[in-house]
Amino acid sequence: ENKETTIIDGRNWRVIYVRDDWINISGFTVQNCGNTTGDAGIYITSSNNTISNNIIMLNNWTGIWMLGHNSNYNTISDNIVFNSRIGIGVSSGAYNIISNNNISHQIEGVRLASSSNNTVIGNN
Numbered sequence: 001e002n003k004e005t006t007i008i009d010g011r012n013w014r015v016i017y018v019r020d021d022w023i024n025i026s027g028f029t030v031q032n033c034g035n036t037t038g039d040a041g042i043y044i045t046s047s048n049n050t051i052s053n054n055i056i057m058l059n060n061w062t063g064i065w066m067l068g069h070n071s072n073y074n075t076i077s078d079n080i081v082f083n084s085r086i087g088i089g090v091s092s093g094a095y096n097i098i099s100n101n102n103i104s105h106q107i108e109g110v111r112l113a114s115s116s117n118n119t120v121i122g123n124n
């Protein structure tokens with residue numbers, strides 16, 4: 001897909017909700033989630049997923065959010081994430097890799113809460 005022209009517009013709440021393992025999301029613009037806790041452009045509650053080469057923008061709460069003890073071993077890489085409250089967040093997840101993302105115009109770039117053994121490297 002072409003991330004500049006393939007747009008998924010949530011117009012509120014969660015735009016993409018990943019509940020299954022081994023999902024790959026690449027080549028999209030994901031925008032306009034809601035503005036309450038838990039809303040996200042991409043919301044992940046599962047493991048071994050890859051989110052790469054996307055534009056995640058204009059999400060009122062969080063660009064990409066991994067939540068729960070089952071959100072492990074995910075790879076978030078090479079995305080452009082901007083104009084959200086939190087760029088990328090992990091809560092209670094482990095062994096996730098957040099790398100080489102361009103994160104800008106957030107209140108918080110990357111948030112790790114109640115999480116362990118996550119790798120955050122090479123993000124701007």
